[in-house]
Amino acid sequence: xxxxxxxxxxxxxxxxxxxxxxxxxxxxxxxxxxxxxxLALGGTALPNEITAQSQEIPPRFRNLKSELxxxxxxxxxxxxxxxxxxxxxxxxxxxxxxxxxEPQPWTVSIEGHVNKPGNYELDDIxxxxxxxxxxxxxxxxxxxxxxxxxxxFPLAELIKRVEPTGNAKFVRFETVYRPxxxxxxxxxxxxxxxxxxxRMDEAMHPLTTLVTGVYGTELPNQNGAPLRLIIPWxxxxxxxxxxxxxxxxxxxxxxxxxxxNSFEYGFYSNVNPEVSHPRWSQARERxxxxxxxxxxxxxxxxxxxxxxxxYAGMDLHRWK
Amino acid sequence: MAMQRKSLTFTQAWTFTAGSKLHSSIGSNIVxxxxxxxxxxxxxxxxALSPGSWLVAGLFLGxxxxxxxxxxxxxxxxxxxxxxxxxxxxTPLRRITGWxxxxxxxxxxxxxxxxxxxxxxxxxxxxxxxFNWRWMVEDIMERPYITVGFSAFVILIPxxxxxxxxxxxRLGVRWTKLHRGIYxxxxxxxxxxxxxxxxxxxxxxxxxxxxxxxxxxxxxVPGWLERRQRMIARSQGSNIR
Numbered sequence: 407x408x409x410x411x412x413x414x415x416x417x418x419x420x421x422x423x424x425x426x427x428x429x430x431x432x433x434x435x436x437x438x439x440x441x442x443x444x445l446a447l448g449g450t451a452l453p454n455e456i457t458a459q460s461q462e463i464p465p466r467f468r469n470l471k472s473e474l475x476x477x478x479x480x481x482x483x484x485x486x487x488x489x490x491x492x493x494x495x496x497x498x499x500x501x502x503x504x505x506x507x508e509p510q511p512w513t514v515s516i517e518g519h520v521n522k523p524g525n526y527e528l529d530d531i532x533x534x535x536x537x538x539x540x541x542x543x544x545x546x547x548x549x550x551x552x553x554x555x556x557x558x559f560p561l562a563e564l565i566k567r568v569e570p571t572g573n574a575k576f577v578r579f580e581t582v583y584r585p586x587x588x589x590x591x592x593x594x595x596x597x598x599x600x601x602x603x604x605r606m607d608e609a610m611h612p613l614t615t616l617v618t619g620v621y622g623t624e625l626p627n628q629n630g631a632p633l634r635l636i637i638p639w640x641x642x643x644x645x646x647x648x649x650x651x652x653x654x655x656x657x658x659x660x661x662x663x664x665x666x667n668s669f670e671y672g673f674y675s676n677v678n679p680e681v682s683h684p685r686w687s688q689a690r691e692r693x694x695x696x697x698x699x700x701x702x703x704x705x706x707x708x709x710x711x712x713x714x715x716x717y718a719g720m721d722l723h724r725w726k
Numbered sequence: 727m728a729m730q731r732k733s734l735t736f737t738q739a740w741t742f743t744a745g746s747k748l749h750s751s752i753g754s755n756i757v758x759x760x761x762x763x764x765x766x767x768x769x770x771x772x773x774a775l776s777p778g779s780w781l782v783a784g785l786f787l788g789x790x791x792x793x794x795x796x797x798x799x800x801x802x803x804x805x806x807x808x809x810x811x812x813x814x815x816x817t818p819l820r821r822i823t824g825w826x827x828x829x830x831x832x833x834x835x836x837x838x839x840x841x842x843x844x845x846x847x848x849x850x851x852x853x854x855x856x857f858n859w860r861w862m863v864e865d866i867m868e869r870p871y872i873t874v875g876f877s878a879f880v881i882l883i884p885x886x887x888x889x890x891x892x893x894x895x896r897l898g899v900r901w902t903k904l905h906r907g908i909y910x911x912x913x914x915x916x917x918x919x920x921x922x923x924x925x926x927x928x929x930x931x932x933x934x935x936x937x938x939x940x941x942x943x944x945x946x947v948p949g950w951l952e953r954r955q956r957m958i959a960r961s962q963g964s965n966i967r
Contacts, residue, residue: 483792495928498791548926550793595928666927685871685925687861692853694792700856 467621472541472553474708479552481621483694488628489546490647491596492581492588500628507587509631509648518578518654521569528632532618534567535559539622540615542638545677545707549699550692556636557619562610570606574654577609578602579635582650596666602646603659603673604637607716613638613709639706639713641675672726677707681723763827767834774838777805778845795853802846807919807935809839810912814942833889836908840886843879875918881911912939
């Protein structure tokens with residue numbers, strides 16, 4: 407049982423896009439012609455290309471800031487600078503190499519210690535949930551960061567629906583494995599498919615978000631379409647992309663980066679300015695598009711008030 | 727016959743300053759040699775300046791993406807390593823082709839390598855350390871990956887400073903010894919790159935550079951052994967006497 411209390415980073419109800427509008431939009435987009443959709447959405451509309459080309463922040467986001475008063479990064483920055491190794495190891499690779507990827511139709515397999523396992527159509531997963539704009543800081547383990555208006559819903563809502571049993575201690579996520587559409591899955595850069603995991607209480611936390619969009623438009627392939635995870639108080643690589651499998655398990659799953667290099671990357675990967683990466687300090691970050699690595703990194707990426715209780719009594723230097 | 731002639735002209739060209747007997751045909755060869763070196767030098771300038779120009783242009787025209795500093799750091803570091811390897815390939819090139827004129831290309835190549843190392847270091851100091859000496863020292867002391875990279879840079883400084891003809895003459899044999907530092911600088915540089923790449927799980931490029939460096943160093947091993955043996959023989963000879 408999660409008791410929700412109002413926190414600084416909570417989004418007030420006035421900021422949340424009402425579901426009927428969102429669902430209406432989805433139907434609109436699906437059924438209507440481009441012109442109609444564009445008209446209906448006051449020009450902020452669907453096709454990512456439009457926003458990508460105009461490089462403009464859509465009007466309804468224009469004056470939005472994070473709860474700390476931070477400016478949002480541009481749609482262009484968010485969609486052209488990505489770590490998504492399935493499409494390449496350079497930050498520009500995902501936007502260049504993900505054109506062939508097909509995020510529709512999409513099915514998520516829910517397995518393990520749950521009362522309602524099965525293959526869930528993405529549309530069925532999304533039908534009952536309340537979609538929200540969520541402005542979160544994204545702190546990469548490489549010490550750069552952005553502020554991003556995601557579009558999604560709390561993972562907890564899905565978890566409650568599938569009814570985990572008492573044996574479910576951790577949640578294990580898997581990215582789709584499609585070497586024919588994801589060129590770097592043919593290389594051995596990382597062990598495929600990409601795996602991530604959360605402790606049950608982390609997964610149930612209201613900040614943990616399943617994301618289907620950014621800037622109110624559908625998630626582009628390079629950002630993890632059609633469904634990805636965002637855990638804002640953890641390093642970005644925990645936010646697994648293009649999820650096809652959610653498994654409820656008893657043992658702590660081994661996540662891909664820990665598998666690849668357990669000396670440098672751990673399971674928890676909470677943003678922590680006091681625990682350095684072996685190659686660089688995590689005390690500061692480069693808040694893009696700034697050139698200088700002068701932005702002070704906050705404990706739990708600025709969400710300490712909301713999440714520090716999850717780690718009470720844990721030695722965070724040890725549990726990286 | 728043809729082989730013999732070829733090696734003759736090359737040798738002549740290399741030793742012409744020693745005032746060996748010149749006749750007209752060799753004289754024209756010298757002109758050709760000078761011409762070749764000039765063409766190569768122009769080529770080096772263009773090739774070595776192009777990554778830098780591309781970066782500067784990209785910085786102002788915005789094609790370096792949302793995190794230009796990452797690209798600046800990466801490209802200047804890569805260029806330093808590639809230029810160090812090219813510098814190290816001059817000696818093998820000279821021996822294999824017999825073209826001694828190649829030695830004249832070593833200094834500009836080495837200096838360009840240092841130039842990129844200097845820029846690389848400064849980008850890190852300005853944008854990553856934000857002019858903060860304390861942070862910089864801490865990074866150098868605490869993180870081996872930075873320590874080796876910084877050491878490589880420090881090793882290159884005296885090499886660049888003593889690259890002039892004047893210093894070459896003044897230092898004599900010691901100049902040759904000092905400039906063997908490039909072997910260490912290049913090795914540390916590749917290790918530095920490898921460690922960073924390891925963090926990003928993609929070590930293909932540093933491995934490729936490491937392979938090239940190993941070949942270039944291995945090529946020198948027989949020569950070193952021979953020289954060592956000659957030195958031992960000489961010292962033993964003097965002992966007998």
